[in-house]
Amino acid sequence: MKWNSADYMRGEREMELRKQAEELLRKLTLEEKIGMIHGAQLFQTAGVERLGIPPLKMSDGPMGVRQEFLPCGWQPVGRSDDYVTYLPCNSALASTWNRELAKETGRVLGEEARGRGKDVILGPGVNIKRSPLCGRNFEYFSEDPYLTKELAVPYIQGVQEWDVAACVKHFAANNQETERLWVDVEVDEQALREIYLPAFYDAVKKAGVHTIMGAYNLLKGEHCCQSEYLLNDILRKEWGYDSVVISDWGAVHDTEKAANSQLDIEMSVTDNFDEYFMANPLKEKIEKGEISEAVVDEKVTRILVLMMKLHMMDSSRKSGTYNTPEHRRKAMEVARESVVLLKNEENILPFSKEKVKKLLIVGENAECVHANGGGSAEIKALYEITPLMGVKTLLGGNAEVKFVPGYVRDEKKEESDMSWQESSLENGGGSAKEFAVNVEAEKKREELRNEAAELASRYEHVLFVGGLNHEYDSEGNDRVDMKLPYEQDKLIEELLAVNPNTVITFVGGSPVEMGSWLEKAKTVVWSWYAGMEGGNALAEVLFGAVTPSGKLPETFYKKHTDCSAHAIGEFPGGSKVHYAEGMFVGYRYNDTFQIEPEFCFGHGLSYTTFLYENPVLVQKNGLNYVECNVTNIGTTAGKETVQVYTASMEKKETEPVQELKGFEKTKLLLPGECQRVSVLVEGMIEKKNLRIGSSSRDIRFVIESR
Structure with a gap:
C-alpha cells in the first residue's frame, strides 16, 4: 500500500489519540469501564463524570433523528423539541443516482443529530435487497453493491463532517426480517465478498466510518455481533478497522463470546441494563478470573478514541441545528430527483397546469403520511406534505381538485403506538406478515371503488395514488408476495376501464405486481417514502415543473418468484437460509438467465430525449x-x-x-x-x-x- 502525506498525518493523529486514551484508561475502575461498554439507557451508555467522560448518546436514523424516549422505557417524552426534518428513505436517495445529493443528505442528518445532542446516528443501512419482500428494503439503497457503496460513502462523509459518528448497518448478510434473531445465513465466499460486503468495506476504507452496527442474524453458524469470522478475521485483521462496533438492540446472546469478540458496545431494548451480557455478568466473570480484563480495556480504548475524534471531551466540537429552511430545501432536492417515470405512452404526462381545470385524485396514499411508521426508521416529522396537498398547492386554487379514497385498509393502527419495540425480540424477531380477510373492509372497498369509477368516467384528468404503507414496509415484517394490498388492482382496472388516460402513481418502499392492468395503463409513476417534501416533489413532476430523472436502483419483477432468492435460493428459509443463487442477485440473475422484469434495473424515463x-x-x-x-x-x-x-x-x-x-x-x-x-x-x-x-x-x- 502506498501512503501519502495525508495518510501519514492521519496515522500520527490516530497514534496520539490512542496514547491519550490509554492514559485515561488507567484511571478507570473496572465498574466504570463496564458501564461504558453497554447500554445504561435505551440509547446511551454510562459516562464517568469524575474524569469528564460523557455518555455516548445514539439515535436511530437514517430518515431523520428519531424522537426522544424515556431513558428506561419506550414511551415518547412528548415534547415539541424533537420534531425534525424528515428525509427521503435510502431507496429514494438511491433512485437519484446522485453522489452529491447523497453527501448533502448525510450533511443534513449529521447537523440535525448534532443539533439534537447525539453522538452516533444509527445509519445508513447498506444491506443488499436480495428479495423484494424484505420489510426493511425501504431503508436500504439497492440490490447492487456498486450503486450502494457509491452513495453510502459520501452519505457517511456528510454525516461525519458534523462531529457525529455514522453507524453503517447491519453487518452482515442481514437480508430478511423473518426469524432475524436466529436465522443462519449460508452464502458462498464469492457472493459474500462481491455482493454483500463491498458497501461495508468501502464504508471502512473510503468513508472512514466511525462506528459499525452488527446484525441480528447468524453467518456461518455465529451470531454476527459476536462473530470471530466477521468481526475479527475480516473487519479487524483484514480491513484494519480500529473503531467502534455496536450491537443491534438485543443481538448479543453470550457473555463470554461477546466479551472475547471484537464487539465494543452491547445495546438492547429492555431496561434491565445491569443484566446485559456485557454488564454485571461480564464484571463477575472478570473478577473470577474467567475472562481477562484486557478485552474490556481494548473496547474502552476504542470508545475513548472515538469520543476524542468527535471532540466530545474538548471545547472544539461543532454545534448543529435542525429544522432549518436549508435542510428542507435539501430534502426537496432529493425528493425531486427520486421520482421514477416508469411508463408514459402518448405523453400523458406532464399535466398542463393551465389546461387542467378539474382533477380527480383517487387513492388513500394521496392523503397518507408515512413518517411515523416503519419501525426504528420512524420519524417525528416537523411536517409531511402529502401528494394531495402537493397537487392542490401547486394548482393554487385555479382548478377544482376532488379527492376520494377509492380503497380502505383492513385495519387501522394507532398513530402513536410506540410499544412495538418492547416486544421486538419475541418470536424470532420478525415474520412474514399475512393479513386476514376482512369482510367489512371488502364491502366498504367495493362501495368506494364504485364511487371512484363513476366519478372517473366524468373527469378528463384522473390521478390514482396508491401503493404500500408501513404496515407492509416495516421492521419486523416481511411481505408474503408482491401483490398490491387492499384490492387496489381491482380499483385500478375499473379506473382504466372508464378512463384509459388515468395516471397511475405509487408511493412505497418495494416493488409491487402490476401485470393485471399494466398493458392498459399509459402512464405509471413511482414515488418512494420521499420525506417531508415528497408530495410537493411529486406534484412538480406530474405537472412538468421538474423533469423526472430518477432511475430504479432495483429490479421491479413481474412477480416475486422471478427473483433469484425465490427461484433458486431460499427466502425466508427455516433455521437456515441458503443463498443458493450465489452471485446472481437482482438484475445479475434476470439478465443472465433472460428472465424479463416488469421494469429493469436502472430504468427511468424522462420528458425529454x-x-x-x-x-x-x-x-x-x-x-x-x-x-x-x-x-x-x-x-x-x-x-x-x-x-x-x-x-x-x-x-x-x-x-x-x-x-x-x-x-x-x-x-x-x-x-x-x-x-x-x-x-x-x-x-x-x-x-x-x-x-x-x-x-x-x-x-x-x-x-x-x-
Missing part, C-alpha cells in the same frame, strides 16, 4: 474512464444518468452476464445542450466489454477492451 454519441475508453492516472457525449435532443430541460456495465468476453458459469461498474449523472441539460460525460469504471477491464447505456437493458454502445 437524450442522444449518446462518440464513446471512447481513456486512461487517466492508471484509471479507466468511459467518455461520451450526451445531448438533450428534446424540448424540455432534464438530467440523464449514464450507466456503464462490464461484461466478460470469456464468461464463467458463476459469472453474471453484466455488472454495473460506473455511472455519472449529467447536469441539467437545456434543449440542444451537450455534455461530455466521463464515467470512472471500477476494477479490471481486460477482456471485457464495456456496455454504455441508460439502463441495464437500454445499452447504447459497446466498447471492447483487450
Whole structure:
C-alpha cells in the first residue's frame, strides 16, 4: 500500500489519540469501564463524570433523528423539541443516482443529530435487497453493491463532517426480517465478498466510518455481533478497522463470546441494563478470573478514541441545528430527483397546469403520511406534505381538485403506538406478515371503488395514488408476495376501464405486481417514502415543473418468484437460509438467465430525449474512464444518468452476464445542450466489454477492451 502525506498525518493523529486514551484508561475502575461498554439507557451508555467522560448518546436514523424516549422505557417524552426534518428513505436517495445529493443528505442528518445532542446516528443501512419482500428494503439503497457503496460513502462523509459518528448497518448478510434473531445465513465466499460486503468495506476504507452496527442474524453458524469470522478475521485483521462496533438492540446472546469478540458496545431494548451480557455478568466473570480484563480495556480504548475524534471531551466540537429552511430545501432536492417515470405512452404526462381545470385524485396514499411508521426508521416529522396537498398547492386554487379514497385498509393502527419495540425480540424477531380477510373492509372497498369509477368516467384528468404503507414496509415484517394490498388492482382496472388516460402513481418502499392492468395503463409513476417534501416533489413532476430523472436502483419483477432468492435460493428459509443463487442477485440473475422484469434495473424515463454519441475508453492516472457525449435532443430541460456495465468476453458459469461498474449523472441539460460525460469504471477491464447505456437493458454502445 502506498501512503501519502495525508495518510501519514492521519496515522500520527490516530497514534496520539490512542496514547491519550490509554492514559485515561488507567484511571478507570473496572465498574466504570463496564458501564461504558453497554447500554445504561435505551440509547446511551454510562459516562464517568469524575474524569469528564460523557455518555455516548445514539439515535436511530437514517430518515431523520428519531424522537426522544424515556431513558428506561419506550414511551415518547412528548415534547415539541424533537420534531425534525424528515428525509427521503435510502431507496429514494438511491433512485437519484446522485453522489452529491447523497453527501448533502448525510450533511443534513449529521447537523440535525448534532443539533439534537447525539453522538452516533444509527445509519445508513447498506444491506443488499436480495428479495423484494424484505420489510426493511425501504431503508436500504439497492440490490447492487456498486450503486450502494457509491452513495453510502459520501452519505457517511456528510454525516461525519458534523462531529457525529455514522453507524453503517447491519453487518452482515442481514437480508430478511423473518426469524432475524436466529436465522443462519449460508452464502458462498464469492457472493459474500462481491455482493454483500463491498458497501461495508468501502464504508471502512473510503468513508472512514466511525462506528459499525452488527446484525441480528447468524453467518456461518455465529451470531454476527459476536462473530470471530466477521468481526475479527475480516473487519479487524483484514480491513484494519480500529473503531467502534455496536450491537443491534438485543443481538448479543453470550457473555463470554461477546466479551472475547471484537464487539465494543452491547445495546438492547429492555431496561434491565445491569443484566446485559456485557454488564454485571461480564464484571463477575472478570473478577473470577474467567475472562481477562484486557478485552474490556481494548473496547474502552476504542470508545475513548472515538469520543476524542468527535471532540466530545474538548471545547472544539461543532454545534448543529435542525429544522432549518436549508435542510428542507435539501430534502426537496432529493425528493425531486427520486421520482421514477416508469411508463408514459402518448405523453400523458406532464399535466398542463393551465389546461387542467378539474382533477380527480383517487387513492388513500394521496392523503397518507408515512413518517411515523416503519419501525426504528420512524420519524417525528416537523411536517409531511402529502401528494394531495402537493397537487392542490401547486394548482393554487385555479382548478377544482376532488379527492376520494377509492380503497380502505383492513385495519387501522394507532398513530402513536410506540410499544412495538418492547416486544421486538419475541418470536424470532420478525415474520412474514399475512393479513386476514376482512369482510367489512371488502364491502366498504367495493362501495368506494364504485364511487371512484363513476366519478372517473366524468373527469378528463384522473390521478390514482396508491401503493404500500408501513404496515407492509416495516421492521419486523416481511411481505408474503408482491401483490398490491387492499384490492387496489381491482380499483385500478375499473379506473382504466372508464378512463384509459388515468395516471397511475405509487408511493412505497418495494416493488409491487402490476401485470393485471399494466398493458392498459399509459402512464405509471413511482414515488418512494420521499420525506417531508415528497408530495410537493411529486406534484412538480406530474405537472412538468421538474423533469423526472430518477432511475430504479432495483429490479421491479413481474412477480416475486422471478427473483433469484425465490427461484433458486431460499427466502425466508427455516433455521437456515441458503443463498443458493450465489452471485446472481437482482438484475445479475434476470439478465443472465433472460428472465424479463416488469421494469429493469436502472430504468427511468424522462420528458425529454437524450442522444449518446462518440464513446471512447481513456486512461487517466492508471484509471479507466468511459467518455461520451450526451445531448438533450428534446424540448424540455432534464438530467440523464449514464450507466456503464462490464461484461466478460470469456464468461464463467458463476459469472453474471453484466455488472454495473460506473455511472455519472449529467447536469441539467437545456434543449440542444451537450455534455461530455466521463464515467470512472471500477476494477479490471481486460477482456471485457464495456456496455454504455441508460439502463441495464437500454445499452447504447459497446466498447471492447483487450
